[in-house]
Amino acid sequence: MKKVAVVEDEVYMREELCSILNKAGYAAFEVTTFENATEQLIALSPDLVILDLNLPETSGFQICRDFKRKTSIPILVLTSRDQMADELQALRLGADEYLTKPCRKERLLARIANTLKRYEGRTNLLEGKGFLLDRTTYTLYINNTSVVLPRNQGKLLEALLSAGEHLVTSEQLCIALWDTAEFIDENALHVNLTRLKKTMANLGMKQQVVTVRGLGYRLETENAP
Amino acid sequence: MKKVAVVEDEVYMREELCSILNKAGYAAFEVTTFENATEQLIALSPDLVILDLNLPETSGFQICRDFKRKTSIPILVLTSRDQMADELQALRLGADEYLTKPCRKERLLARIANTLKRYEGRTNLLEGKGFLLDRTTYTLYINNTSVVLPRNQGKLLEALLSAGEHLVTSEQLCIALWDTAEFIDENALHVNLTRLKKTMANLGMKQQVVTVRGLGYRLETENAP
DNA sequence: TCCCAACCTTACACCAACTGTAAGTGGTGT
DNA sequence: ACACCACTTACAGTTGGTGTAAGGTTGGGA
Numbered sequence: 001m002k003k004v005a006v007v008e009d010e011v012y013m014r015e016e017l018c019s020i021l022n023k024a025g026y027a028a029f030e031v032t033t034f035e036n037a038t039e040q041l042i043a044l045s046p047d048l049v050i051l052d053l054n055l056p057e058t059s060g061f062q063i064c065r066d067f068k069r070k071t072s073i074p075i076l077v078l079t080s081r082d083q084m085a086d087e088l089q090a091l092r093l094g095a096d097e098y099l100t101k102p103c104r105k106e107r108l109l110a111r112i113a114n115t116l117k118r119y120e121g122r123t124n125l126l127e128g129k130g131f132l133l134d135r136t137t138y139t140l141y142i143n144n145t146s147v148v149l150p151r152n153q154g155k156l157l158e159a160l161l162s163a164g165e166h167l168v169t170s171e172q173l174c175i176a177l178w179d180t181a182e183f184i185d186e187n188a189l190h191v192n193l194t195r196l197k198k199t200m201a202n203l204g205m206k207q208q209v210v211t212v213r214g215l216g217y218r219l220e221t222e223n224a225p
Numbered sequence: 226m227k228k229v230a231v232v233e234d235e236v237y238m239r240e241e242l243c244s245i246l247n248k249a250g251y252a253a254f255e256v257t258t259f260e261n262a263t264e265q266l267i268a269l270s271p272d273l274v275i276l277d278l279n280l281p282e283t284s285g286f287q288i289c290r291d292f293k294r295k296t297s298i299p300i301l302v303l304t305s306r307d308q309m310a311d312e313l314q315a316l317r318l319g320a321d322e323y324l325t326k327p328c329r330k331e332r333l334l335a336r337i338a339n340t341l342k343r344y345e346g347r348t349n350l351l352e353g354k355g356f357l358l359d360r361t362t363y364t365l366y367i368n369n370t371s372v373v374l375p376r377n378q379g380k381l382l383e384a385l386l387s388a389g390e391h392l393v394t395s396e397q398l399c400i401a402l403w404d405t406a407e408f409i410d411e412n413a414l415h416v417n418l419t420r421l422k423k424t425m426a427n428l429g430m431k432q433q434v435v436t437v438r439g440l441g442y443r444l445e446t447e448n449a450p
Numbered sequence: 451t452c453c454c455a456a457c458c459t460t461a462c463a464c465c466a467a468c469t470g471t472a473a474g475t476g477g478t479g480t
Numbered sequence: 481a482c483a484c485c486a487c488t489t490a491c492a493g494t495t496g497g498t499g500t501a502a503g504g505t506t507g508g509g510a
Contacts, residue, residue, distance in 0.1 A: 451510100452509100452510085453508100453509090453510085454507100454508095454509095454510105455506100455507095455508095455509105456505100456506085456507085456508105457504105457505080457506075457507095458503105458504080458505065458506085459502105459503085459504070459505090460501100460502090460503085460504095461500100461501090461502090461503105462499105462500085462501090462502105463498100463499090463500085464497105464498080464499085464500100465496100465497085465498080465499100466495100466496090466497085466498095467494105467495085467496085467497095468493105468494085468495080468496095469492100469493085469494075469495090470491105470492095470493085470494100471490100471491085471492085471493100472489100472490090472491090473488105473489090473490090473491105474487105474488085474489085474490105475486100475487075475488070475489095476485105476486080476487070476488090477484100477485090477486080477487095478483105478484090478485085478486095479482105479483095479484090479485105480481100480482085480483090480484105
C-alpha cells in the first residue's frame with residue numbers, strides 16, 4: 001500500500017484529506033509540526049507528499065526545496081494560494097503538481113494516481129550530471145537512451161556517484177565491489193576502473209572519473225568547451 | 226533542443242502556441258491532419274505532445290490512448306473542455322497534464338518544463354499493468370524494484386505488450402525474436418515463452434501470458450482475488 | 451473414449467559476456 | 481634516473497543466456 005504524507009496545518013482539512021486518502025486505499029500520515037518537517041518527511045519516506053504552502057513557523061516553499069534536494073519523492077502542492085506567481089515558484093522548486101483549494105476529491109485522487117504512476121520504478125535512480133543510474137540493475141540512462149552496465153562497473157559508478165563529486169578511497173571502492181577491504185586487490189580494482197572510464201567515455205558522459213594520485217578517485221564534471 | 230508537437234485544429238491557436246514555444250527555446254512542430262495523427266506523432270517522436278481534445282475526424286482521447294500504448298512520450302492536454310469528467314478520462318488514458326483554455330503562457334511553459342524534467346531518461350519505457358519495461362535494455366520496473374530481463378524474454382514481452390492485450394501470432398513473435406519468420410522454430414519460441422512466463426510468475430506480475438490454442442498468445446490481466 | 455496435434459517441461463551443450471590474473475607499459479615526483 | 485603508482489592489454493575461467501532434443505501434458509475432434 002502506498003504511503004502518502006499530508007503536510008497541512010488546518011486540522012479539519014488535514015483530517016478530511018487523510019480520510020479521503022484512506023478510503024482510496026492509501027496509507028495517510030499526518031505531519032503536524034512544521035519546523036523540522038523536512039526531516040520528518042525523510043524519516044517517513046512516503047511515496048508522495050501533499051503539501052500546503054501557508055504553514056506556521058516555516059514556508060511550504062522551503063520544505064519543497066529542501067525535500068527535493070534530498071530525495072526524489074513526488075510533491076503535490078495543495079493550497080489556497082491561487083496566484084500564478086506562487087504556482088510558478090512551486091513548480092520551479094521541484095513540486096510535481098499544483099492544485100488550488102477548493103479541489104474536488106476526484107480530481108485530487110486522479111492527480112495523485114497519475115503522479116505516482118509516473119514515479120513508478122523511479123525510486124532507485126541515482127542522479128548524475130546529465131544521466132541517471134538505476135542502483136538495482138545498473139541501467140544507465142543518458143541522452144534518451146539506456147545501457148546496462150556490467151555489475152562491477154555499476155557498483156563503482158554507484159559508489160562514486162553517491163559521494164557527489166567528493167573523493168572516494170580505493171578502500172571504499174573495494175568494499176563497494178567485494179564487500180570487504182581485507183585483501184585489497186588494487187590491480188583488479190584498477191582494471192575495473194579502467195573499464196568504467198572507457199564505457200563512460202564511449203557514452204560521451206559529462207562526468208568522468210579522475211584519479212587523485214595516492215588518495216583515491218572522484219567524479220568530475222567536464223567544463224563546457 | 227527539445228521537440229514539441231502541437232496537435233490542434235484551430236489555426237490561430239496553433240500558430241500562437243508554436244510561436245510561444247519557439248520563443249521559449251523549443252522546436253515546435255504542427256500536426257494539421259488528424260486521421261492518422263498517432264502515426265505522424267510516432268514518426269516525429271517529439272519530446273512532448275500538446276494535444277487538443279476537440280478535433281475533426283478523430284478524438285483527442287483516441288490519440289492519447291493509442292500514442293501512450295506505443296510510446297512513453299509525455300502528453301499535455303490543452304483544451305477548452307472544462308468538465309471534470311473529461312479531465313479524469315484524459316488522465317486515465319495516460320495524459321500527463323491537463324490544462325484548460327484559456328491558459329496563460331507562463332503557466333503553460335512552466336508545466337511543460339516540469340513535465341519534461343520528470344521524463345528525463347524515461348523515453349523508451351513501455352507501460353504494462355503495474356510495471357514498466359525499458360525497450361532498449363529490457364529493464365523491468367515493478368514494485369519499487371527492477372530487473373534486467375534476458376534479451377529474448379525482453380523482446381517477447383515487448384512484442385506482447387505493444388499489442389495491448391490483443392492476440393499476437395507465433396509468426397509475429399518469431400519476427401520479434403529473430404527478425405525473420407522464414408524458418409520458424411516453434412520449439413525454440415515455446416522454450417523462450419516458457420522462460421518468460423516463469424520469470425513473470427516469479428516477479429508476481431499482474432499480467433500473464435495466455436496461450437490461445439492454434440492462434441497465438443496474448444497478455445491477460447489477473448483478476449483481483 | 452481414444453488419438454493426435456499442439457503445447458509445455460526439462461536437461462544438456464554451446465556460446466557470448468564479464469571477471470580476475472598477470473605481465474608489461476606509461477608517467478610522476480624525488 | 482629511479483622507484484612507485486597507475487594504466488593497458490591479453491588471456492583464461494566462470495557465469496548466464498540460448499537453441500536443441502527428448503519426453504510429458506493438454507485439449508478437441510472422431
